[in-house]
Amino acid sequence: MSNLNIYTEKLRESGLRPTRQRLKICEVLFSTKETFHFTINDLNKIIEEKLGEKISLATVYNTVHAFKKKGYLKEIAIATDKSYFDTNTSTHSHFFDIKNSELIDIDINQVDLKNIPNPPAGKKIKNIDIIINVESE
Amino acid sequence: MSNLNIYTEKLRESGLRPTRQRLKICEVLFSTKETFHFTINDLNKIIEEKLGEKISLATVYNTVHAFKKKGYLKEIAIATDKSYFDTNTSTHSHFFDIKNSELIDIDINQVDLKNIPNPPAGKKIKNIDIIINVESE
């Protein structure tokens, strides 16, 4: 049985119309057991190659942003030329292998900040991004 | 007395010729008491406005990259559309105010990771980027 009905329902609940394009993208993003990281280009390739579908690049961007806004995706704060997204929306940090641009999840419990400094006056902490850069040895 | 001779010497030591453009950029970057954060665009504006000089944008890029390579500048790993650089080259973390794109130094002693997780097999940790995102309240 497909997840189509589930996605349709979820999208409607979110105020997003369950279009053919959005449902395809849901399949790609949310029907795997494991979560994963991707760029817009990655996602576009998967859609074309795995699904034999072609969705306009603008729609892929629109959809990813819409899903992010609804909390179904997270954007990873990493300083590269392109944006990375994550189907794992729980709070967690990452290893990042610069050489092959690979992101690897770190369980929230495995890394903790001690002595979190007080933010500057008049500002409050929203969230903390931790990237542990690694390289193959 | 100007720092020109010092910069000239420093550049020569580094194998970089002390050109008029590089010396100007040294003045802007390294003659202030306080360190600071900047984008290429910021730097270019300072050169034009404060020094009445005009240096080709390509040269500004070239120079910043050369200085970074020599360790006189650090690039801050922040996920924005433009790159940020830092004249503070010591190991430290940052507060980042997304609203006004402001970076604020955090002393290295004020924030520490506890339980740094083991990197994936065959990889070793190079460095750790910590960004504490803040917003005005």
Added chain:
DNA sequence: AAGTACTTTATAATTATTCTAAACTACTTG
């Protein structure tokens, strides 16, 4: 069935950055 708001799409625009190749300049060497 018709109307409306939302969505998709191709394409253009934007923006940061890098590339190119010609002109220029700092340094070395005779």
Added chain:
DNA sequence: CAAGTAGTTTAGAATAATTATAAAGTACTT
């Protein structure tokens, strides 16, 4: 110093990710 050369600057073109535009298409309401 004069000449050679290797490094540097520069304007402008190229690249690449992303966003904007606006027309055509679709989902939902009535």
